[in-house]
Amino acid sequence: MKRVFIVLFLWAFAFGFSQSKLTVINEAKGTPISDATVSCDGKILGKTDPNGFLEFRSKCKSIQISAPNFFKESALVEDEMTVTLINTSSKTQSIETVILEDKSDPKALEILRKVNQFFKSNSPQSLDSYSYKSYEKISLDIDQDSISAFKEVFNDNFNLFKKQKTKDSIDDVSARRIFSKSKLFLWERAQEYLYSQKLGEKVNILDNRISGLKQPIYELISLQGNRDKIPNQIKPENRGLYRFYLTDTIEVDGRKNFVIRFREVSYKKSVKKRKFSGYLYIDIETYGIKKIESISKDKNEGNITSTWVFYNQKWFLDEESVKLRMSRMRMNTTEKPNNDEENRVKKNSFGTYAYLNSKYFDYQSPITENPEDFKGYTFTVKNADGKTLQQYRTEPLSDREKNTYFVIDSLGKKYNVDRKARILTGLINGQIRAGSFDFDIGEVFNYNLYEGFRLGLKGKLNENFNPYFSPDYYFAYGLGDEKFKYGIGLDIKTRLDKNAFFRVEYYDDVNSSGEFYRRLWTFKMRMMNYGNNINNDKYYRYQGVSVSYLNDVTNGLTLAFAARRNTEEAKFDYNFRNSGSKFENFNTLVTLKYSPNSTNIMTPQGKSIVEQKYPELYLNFEQSFKALGGDFNYTRFDALFVQNFKTALGTTGVRLYGGLVLGEAPIWKHFTMNGLASPSRDINFNLTSYLGFATLEGGRFYNDRFVAYYFTHQLPWYFKSIGQNVSSLDFVLRGTIGDMKRPEYHDFRFRKLDHLYQEVGLEWNNFLSSYFNLGVFYRVGFYTTNNFKQNFAFQFKLKLLEF
The missing domain is CATH 2.40.160 (Porin)
Known part of the structure; x- marks a missing residue:
């Protein structure tokens, strides 16, 4: 989904720092950790109370959290944070010797070799046929734990925003308004997957809706995630980018699994301070992938979790959850001190995140293989106006999500986002769209030894003119031969x-x-x-x-x-x-x-x-x-x-x-x-x-x-x-x-x-x-x-x- 998240940057802005509230949790038990030391660049900022809570002020961009019998963690500073610490059990302590040598555990590498060896036989596409559905929701929003704080700051200081238009851009103020009652971006999609060894794969886009857009972007709604693909952490060519350590065997959903911890090699830390960046759960019997948890070096940067389910002796993708840090939003607020001195300005900042939640369901195998169901192109759009999405949602939309469609759709209409989005997506096929015309960007500028620099313009009337008849023309001029070239044509569908x-x-x-x-x-x-x-x-x-x-x-x-x-x-x-x-x-x-x-x-x-x-x-x-x-x-x-x-x-x-x-x-x-x-x-x-x-x-x-x-x-x-x-x-x-x-x-x-x-x-x-x-x-x-x-x-x- 990397290409999907590129779109989300269009809705992100710039940010700062503030007074912060931190809660430290035991990852295994979910209980608070007291007396955990919070520091920045070696300077202690404080220790957590019996509830695992600490409130502190710092201009540091990141902090370090440590506690006895737990691995040390780092986190980016935000107004409200929750950080989990991993207990240094006897098993994980025994792995430290391997970590100090900065090389992967041979047992873990052998398991991963077998995962690759059996990936095709574990894949659903080794079956004769199957079908299933999916519901995906992608959004851009403030961290869920910061929403209430954001609303409070925004409502208390709305007049301040009006006074600061010389400092803040209109877009920045608009973004603050949006975040106070809705998300900045929301995209829902429901799909149906059909597969047959004889007839191939068919993906039906059952419905789709993107906030701010009246017309669907077909090139975007057809993008796919990591379904039926080998995850990056498993690929043999990526062995040099990670270190792997076999740490445990546990039972998940009634099946025994190897637990392999991994970390990226690229951490700019000494070997002794490097830490794991995720877990792989590998089914012992089949060597199929049960689960992957990937946590960023700084936990507040985000995490990615993918889970598979064992159905008909194969491993089907069951659920994906992604949270990725995008940028920060800074808001200036006034606060009157108790000593009645002049108001002073403090900075409050909130992290914005891209969220992806995908749920797969209704697995069937084998299925009745009807050739009519597989006709046409690989992807077929059944509906794209969002009217039937309620049938496929795995949980209802929140009030905040419902407001997103209303707020962002209004802004999309005001700022003509549809036209701008069509221009951007047209570049995928080498075209720029302007109303009823499509212009070929490949004809604008060229060079060869005969014509020298060749300047041209090629335009084609699109379906907005007529769905069946499409006239086109082009003309070009070579600066070297000093001659005009041209052409005119008509497509009849x-x-x-x-x-x-x-x-x-x-x-x-x-x-x-x-x-x-x-x-x-x-x-x-x-x-x-x-x-x-x-x-x-x-x-x-x-x-x-x-x-x-x-x-x-x-x-x-x-x-x-x-x-x-x-x-x-x-x-x-x-x-x-x-x-x-x-x-x-x-x-x-x-x-x-x-x-x-x-x-x-x-x-x-x-x-x-x-x-x-x-x-x-x-x-x-x-x-x-x-x-x-x-x-x-x-x-x-x-x-x-x-x-x-x-x-x-x-x-x-x-x-x-x-x-x-x-x-x-x-x-x-x-x-x-x-x-x-x-x-x-x-x-x-x-x-x-x-x-x-x-x-x-x-x-x-x-x-x-x-x-x-x-x-x-x-x-x-x-x-x-x-x-x-x-x-x-x-x-x-x-x-x-x-x-x-x-x-x-x-x-x-x-x-x-x-x-x-x-x-x-x-x-x-x-x-x-x-x-x-x-x-x-x-x-x-x-x-x-x-x-x-x-x-x-x-x-x-x-x-x-x-x-």
């Missing part, structure tokens, strides 16, 4: 429950020679390939018309057909078989995309990819005819296969691709080998490309047939460098080989690549804890030269692009 439409278009544009077809590629793939032509100046102009039809046959299979009549002309010095550089071309194109494991959802804007999963297959078959004035009769075929799989040795990604041209065709219908390097630079530095080679010269090599591969292997070793992001290393191997049967047909300067070209590289993911990957590559094999700079290259990639 045949149905609204899936992607199925006819398209007609007219265009006058340029493209790079030897381009690998990218139709049906995802926005992420196309974005990764934007730098493919930075060093390719071999462009051609194409002007003509196209008629096409696209249909999503199933959730994982898309077919597209097109017929095109173009005038094509080389924009570089080129002569094809002494016939010049300008030709007429009539051709048909069939495109197939097969992605059986990817999950999709249908929205009013069209299909949206929820999660891109592998394997994937892309095929293009083009046939040119000497008809309708066409000059050629060639066949062109290309294919791309993508796979990503995990083993005990790490995660391996594979791209296999190739192409073939039969018959006589101009050079731009052949295949350039996707070189990214420039011979004019002292050091090759380029942006990543989905099919490119970092050390290969751009626009120099052409083949009429080729095969290529791209292998990347992420080592199962994660580490932290600077900051909080986790880094890892990838080994990369790329290679290609091909041939050109009739190079004499093409009168211009180029080379065919008929020996194996290879480069090896190492990528540092999250370079220096940034959101970029830095790769270094070196050319090896037949094409290696004596010039180091020609063989060597740096490459930069945005981490969000992933594999």
